[in-house]
Amino acid sequence: MEYEKLLDEADEKNIDVIEMKFKGNIKGLYCNNTIAINQNIKTNAEKVCILAEEIGHHYTSSGNILEQSNVINIKQEKIARNWAYKKLVGITSIIQAYKNGIRNKYELAEFLNVTEEFLDEALTYYKNKYGLFYTIDNYIIYFDPLAILEKF
DSSP states (O other): OOHHHHHHHHHHTTOEEEEEOOSTTOOEEEETTEEEEETTOOOHHHHHHHHHHHHHHHHHOOSOOOOTTSHHHHHHHHHHHHHHHHHHSOHHHHHHHHHTTOOSHHHHHHHHTOOHHHHHHHHHHHHHHHOSEEEETTEEEEETTEEEEEOO
16 A cells, blocks of 8 residues: 555544654654654655554554553554554455465565565464465465465
8 A cells, every 4th residue: 555545544534644753763653633653764665554553543542552561552552553454464455466466475565565574464463363374255365374376
């Protein structure tokens, strides 16, 4: 997904998105319908991943969850991250990539405009949710190692 499309989605939901400098290693924050993205993020793919997760916080989180030693906050962080996985690396998107000739994880990450790390985490999410594979329509998606089989 393109960064601009996510910005449009945020705008439609009345979420302001600003890019600014952060101290430390914070990449993004969400608070009161405003998302701040670290302007030092180098790649468009990483910005997409960060913005999707922060939009996920808009839909799934409540309160201040910055303190990550709190189990409830950790769960909210995970739920927002899972929302981003489904948004950017949806099962049907994986099949669409296969139909477009994508045959490895590097190409898939590029096709989906996500980082390879984010893609790996998304595939792990699906593996934990569905098991080793998922069947949809005429396709079987294996998550580890990534493979897509078309049934005839």
